[in-house]
Amino acid sequence: MRQRVVIAIALLARPRLIIADEPTTALDVTIQSQILKLMRQQIAEKGASMILITHDLAVVSEMADHITVLYCGKVVERGRTRELIETPAHPYTRGLIDSIPDTAHRHDRLRQIPGSIPDIRNLPTGCNFRDRCPRAQALCAEREPDLARQHATLWAACHFPLKPGETA
Amino acid sequence: MTGRDVPMLEVRDLTMHFPVGGGLLDRLRVDARGVRLENPVVHAVNGVSFRIARGEIMALVGESGCGKSTVAKTIARIYDPTAGEVRIEGEDIAGYGFADMLPVRAKMQMIFQDPYASLNPRQRVRDIVAEPLLEQTRGAQERKQVPARIEQLLARVGLSAEHAGRYPHQFSGGQRQRIGIARALSVTPGLIIADEPVSALDVSIQAQILNLMKDLRDEFGLAYLFISHDLSVVHHIADRVGVMYLGFMVETAPRDVLFARPRHPYTRALLSAAPSIKAKRDVEEIVLGGEVPSALSLPSGCCFRTRCPFAWDRCAQERPSLRDVGAGQAVACHLIDEPERERT
Numbered sequence: 406m407r408q409r410v411v412i413a414i415a416l417l418a419r420p421r422l423i424i425a426d427e428p429t430t431a432l433d434v435t436i437q438s439q440i441l442k443l444m445r446q447q448i449a450e451k452g453a454s455m456i457l458i459t460h461d462l463a464v465v466s467e468m469a470d471h472i473t474v475l476y477c478g479k480v481v482e483r484g485r486t487r488e489l490i491e492t493p494a495h496p497y498t499r500g501l502i503d504s505i506p507d508t509a510h511r512h513d514r515l516r517q518i519p520g521s522i523p524d525i526r527n528l529p530t531g532c533n534f535r536d537r538c539p540r541a542q543a544l545c546a547e548r549e550p551d552l553a554r555q556h557a558t559l560w561a562a563c564h565f566p567l568k569p570g571e572t573a
Numbered sequence: 574m575t576g577r578d579v580p581m582l583e584v585r586d587l588t589m590h591f592p593v594g595g596g597l598l599d600r601l602r603v604d605a606r607g608v609r610l611e612n613p614v615v616h617a618v619n620g621v622s623f624r625i626a627r628g629e630i631m632a633l634v635g636e637s638g639c640g641k642s643t644v645a646k647t648i649a650r651i652y653d654p655t656a657g658e659v660r661i662e663g664e665d666i667a668g669y670g671f672a673d674m675l676p677v678r679a680k681m682q683m684i685f686q687d688p689y690a691s692l693n694p695r696q697r698v699r700d701i702v703a704e705p706l707l708e709q710t711r712g713a714q715e716r717k718q719v720p721a722r723i724e725q726l727l728a729r730v731g732l733s734a735e736h737a738g739r740y741p742h743q744f745s746g747g748q749r750q751r752i753g754i755a756r757a758l759s760v761t762p763g764l765i766i767a768d769e770p771v772s773a774l775d776v777s778i779q780a781q782i783l784n785l786m787k788d789l790r791d792e793f794g795l796a797y798l799f800i801s802h803d804l805s806v807v808h809h810i811a812d813r814v815g816v817m818y819l820g821f822m823v824e825t826a827p828r829d830v831l832f833a834r835p836r837h838p839y840t841r842a843l844l845s846a847a848p849s850i851k852a853k854r855d856v857e858e859i860v861l862g863g864e865v866p867s868a869l870s871l872p873s874g875c876c877f878r879t880r881c882p883f884a885w886d887r888c889a890q891e892r893p894s895l896r897d898v899g900a901g902q903a904v905a906c907h908l909i910d911e912p913e914r915e916r917t
């Protein structure tokens with residue numbers, strides 16, 4: 406209920422841009438879907454733009470036109486939603502998507518990203534993801550990769566990005 | 574008594590009501606004619622029944638506040654149930670006191686959502702993990718073997734011997750959950766009650782813990798009561814699923830049956846509302862209006878009727894009981910008797 410009030414206020418002023426930080430995280434799925442629907446409707450009607458911040462890939466993939474993936478405070482990948490979800494180039498994005506249990510194709514074990522998120526006060530040299538990355542090579546420790554165009558709308562910061570169709 | 578067919582856990586008509594208020598003024602509440610009013614109670618769990626076989630993973634799902642944690646804590650006897658039976662390998666522990674629970678704790682352990690809050694911050698990891706085991710161990714000879722066993726357990730959950738001397742705050746969320754799992758495993762229980770064990774973890778770490786829990790089940794023949802609000806996690810790990818709403822069990826079924834053919838209107842709404850990274854949905858979303866009623870005053874009849882798109886007058890008059898509909902599925906809904914009402 407409180408969330409709905411917040412959203413109503415945001416929309417009352419006819420804003421051009423709405424920034425929503427984890428707007429439905431504490432909510433139940435049936436209420437969440439009511440609110441997401443309402444937000445989509447309002448944005449379409451009023452022609453507003455929105456930045457949706459969330460850890461929930463399923464929610465962004467249903468809401469967003471474009472997705473930006475952050476790791477340790479840096480953009481590691483961005484692109485159009487379907488392209489990024491279906492053919493991610495960055496091994497971190499790939500790992501995140503593969504970690505989500507798939508209700509259509511059930512496997513006995515989930516793919517997992519090994520290790521844990523590094524301490525941001527003590528980041529590794531080169532690529533922040535290299536300790537956990539299955540594709541890392543010597544170059545990854547030497548030089549931090551820049552965001553570079555991969556294909557169509559997709560940009561990724563990786564020395565050894567995945568090509569469409571590659572799995573890990 | 575511990576024959577093959579005796580379930581690891583059987584819960585019958587479990588009820589947990591919390592009185593609220595309870596101060597002097599609350600106790601003096603009277604109506605207009607001076608008749609004393611009942612104290613308000615939170616109807617957290619209302620006559621829930623289910624069983625878990627040895628080595629089986631049963632998941633409990635439902636929205637926030639539907640009573641999942643209360644079921645878990647009542648089974649673990651953190652709460653005294655208002656009514657009902659809790660049988661561990663056939664033995665009813667519902668009336669047990671703390672001392673009676675000692676042998677039961679060797680059979681049943683609990684792990685929690687927030688592994689930090691549930692670990693004593695001033696204890697070293699080796700002492701945290703050893704605590705339930707030491708409680709069960711009598712005799713100097715046996716106690717001498719505890720440290721070696723702790724080292725083994727830490728290795729099994731993916732922690733090293735050097736971790737044993739550290740304190741909980743020196744670990745990440747995923748590692749803390751590994752400590753909680755090692756602690757629960759220390760007494761080689763037959764049942765682990767896991768309340769949202771991966772909900773606080775990053776998805777990439779979540780997968781590590783789910784894989785570990787599944788491996789441990791296969792290795793030790795553990796049964797789990799696995800509580801989660803995340804349907805994709807439940808689909809991955811559970812053999813059977815129970816769906817709760819407002820403190821009632823509204824449907825139970827084997828996992829594949831539940832996901833393919835949910836029967837209760839609430840289960841159907843819940844499954845269709847879950848967001849997914851898939852491009853298209855093959856199911857038409859059932860959008861529920863309204864909000865979950867307060868557990869302070871339950872609706873008459875069916876707990877779901879205030880939001881159910883199919884509700885009719887019978888639903889307000891009569892509370893549906895959980896009934897077997899075949900294929901291991903049980904549903905608490907009057908539509909079972911009048912299926913033609915769904916096609917309108």
Ligand SMILES: Nc1ncnc2c1ncn2[C@@H]1O[C@H](COP(=O)(O)OP(=O)(O)OP(=O)(O)O)[C@@H](O)[C@H]1O
Pocket residue numbers: 591615616617635636637638639640641642643644802868
């Ligand atoms: N100790 C307590 N005293 C009074 N009411 C309580 C207590 N514990 C839980 N409740 C109430 O009982 C109901 C069920 O709560 P419970 O924590 O079991 O839900 P849950 O399904 O675990 O929710 P969540 O998904 O948010 O963890 C809620 O209405 C809650 O407010």
Ligand code: SF4
Pocket residue numbers: 495496497532533534535536538540541542545550562563564565566
């Ligand atoms: S190469 Fe570097 S950027 Fe690319 S994934 Fe590996 S570690 Fe990351």
Ligand SMILES: [Mg+2]
Pocket residue numbers: 641642643
């Ligand atoms: Mg809970």
